[in-house]
Amino acid sequence: MNAAATSMPPSLAVAGLRISAGGKVLVPGLSLTIGRGEIVGMVGASGSGKTISAFSLARLLPDTLTQSGEISLEGERIDRLSESEMRKVRGGRIGMVFQDPLSSFNPLRTVGSILVESICRHQRLPARQARELAIDTLATMRLPGRKASVDAYPHMLSGGQRQRAMIGLALVNRPALIIADEPTTALDPTIQLQILALLRHQASSAACLFITHDIGAASAICDRLAVMNEGEIVEEGPTDRLLASPTHPFTRELLSHAPGGARFR
Ligand SMILES: Nc1ncnc2c1ncn2[C@@H]1O[C@H](COP(=O)(O)OP(=O)(O)OP(=O)(O)O)[C@@H](O)[C@H]1O
Ligand SMILES: [Mg+2]
Secondary structure, three states: OOHHHHHOOOOEEEEEEEEEEOOEEEEEEEEEEEOOOOEEEEEEOOOOOHHHHHHHHOOOOOOOEEEEEEEEEOOEEHHHOOHHHHHHHEOOOEEEEOOOHHHHOOOOOOHHHHHHHHHHHHHOOOHHHHHHHHHHHHHHOOOOOHHHHHOOOHHHOOHHHHHHHHHHHHHOOOOOEEEEEOOOOOOOHHHHHHHHHHHHHHOOOOEEEEEOOOHHHHHHHOOEEEEEEOOEEEEEEEHHHHHHOOOOHHHHHHHHOOOOOOOOO
């Protein structure tokens, strides 16, 4: 690594993130750093705080939840930005992929028009160029028939195709950070694997927080794993090390319940 690279701030740095619901503390103080090009898998039991932590990074928590703590994106404190400034960050410097793209895509609009709008807003390209980029992006995501996919409505695509379109939308503005919350859980295992491989390949320069229940999926694409339990990261480390010799009892328990284990490696 050269001197310029080492002096660059991490893509994401979170320090002392705290999330509460009324008087109840759900996440007491989470700290996490993700470097450029790095994929960190957040694993843990249902209800351990993975989704609320991820949503809080993009400041997307519902009003009933409050958050505090430092969130820096490429060295800039985004926790201090106003809501209108945050709107420019979401979809631009932060791309998001959720479990169910049907509920994230507007059913009344073509996939292409959703991409074009996002490209025009964040990259300020003229419509014609934005459409070319949308077509190229969907082709890169291996959606069939260049023009056919761009003019398709979300319901016309299969679950796997929709998820690939969603990843295309998350990546099209070359974000610094991608947040993927259970992006492939609803899909069958072969399609899951293809989509994860695509995400790994296409997101090569972004930092990625990949949330999953599936240790096998996490082991397939993650450089590091962070194990969540009751709102806290109880163990964190390089994927191979953590899978080979987990130290925290909760990690051991989680691995013992993963029948496929590290099946993709
Ligand atoms: N809007 C809300 N108001 C109050 N509590 C909430 C709210 N959303 C989530 N919680 C609570 O926060 C905790 C963490 O929820 P979260 O959805 O982050 O879990 P998770 O780790 O993503 O689980 P899963 O693996 O099932 O998706 C849970 O105890 C949940 O009940
Ligand atoms: Mg969740």
